[in-house]
Amino acid sequence: MAKVLIIAGDFVEDYELMVPFQALGMVGHQVSVICPDKSAGDKIKTAIHDFEGDQTYTEKPGHLFALNADFAGTNADNFDALLLPGGRAPEYLRLNPQVIALVQAFAQQQKPIAAICHGAQLLAAAKVIKDKKISAYPACAPEVALAGAEYANIEVDQAVTDGLFVTAPAWPAHPAWLAQFNKLLA
Template sequence: MARVLILTGDAAEELDSMYPVFRLREAGHEAIVTAPTTRAVKLVVHDFEPGCDAYTEKPGHRLPVDLAFGDVNPEDYDALVIPGGRAPEYIRTDPDVARIVRYFFGKGLPVGTICHGPQVPAALRLLRGRTTAAYPPLKADVENAGATFVDGPDVVDGNMVSCRGWPDLPQWSRAFMQVLERANVSA
């Protein structure tokens, strides 16, 4: 079974974070949560309400953290998931996040991004020439990073699987699990 690193932080979207953790564990994989420190991160709940031009945000659950970014040896893991929410806005500037994410892209290992998750590889110039989904208002950011934006629930580009946000998680999860299984069979 695979060891999958979940890269997150405070203000990560609750469903974007917890759904992959539970789905991976349900399938017998090990899901290891990493964040700036080992204290539990404070998740948020994003929702789409009538009469509101943007998503709304409410406090969510806390997610236990297994490992701080600085303690991650990427060679110990088979895949990476970057949930959305506001966490990608600030974790993308962390040098350890850069080290971790560059490793997975450099080795062609499975990487899953959800909602705002593509902000991390975009900031590291790792999306150039790739095809990705993201939260739709990030289309310009994705394209400015050199990627092709696709408004879809389960966009697969090699070993990278992306989606627009938590409403896409069933399709994203199915696609990510297939990529993960293919990668583990060939390893």
């Protein structure tokens, strides 16, 4: 089974961290979750985003998630794939040069990368999606396009795979997104 790295941070979208962490572990993958400046056992706060008919998603407090790996010393060479959840965390994680270097290393090594919702902000900042078809939360469409990718405007419960990238607009896509990612991990 594959070793999957998840890069998360405070106010990561709860479902987009918890569901992949649990589902990928359930099918036998080893899943490590890291956050800059934090170690295994440290906790991050999550946020629950929902679609309740407003012009954008709503946000509610989520859970405390205990990290199970150290950010310091993490190397793409030790993993088979990368997963980038959304929420507000990617907005500031993309400012961290070590995070960007990790994303770039996975892309350079041609390892599968799954990103959902605002996770595409990390792909765009890392400049690894040129000429790819990439989905994301619709508010991230301009960033996807500015990074040289084609924004995939798909239904909220769908996902798209282009080469090593598996992307989706938001957590309602978990069944499609995780199935497509798991296929690349086989």
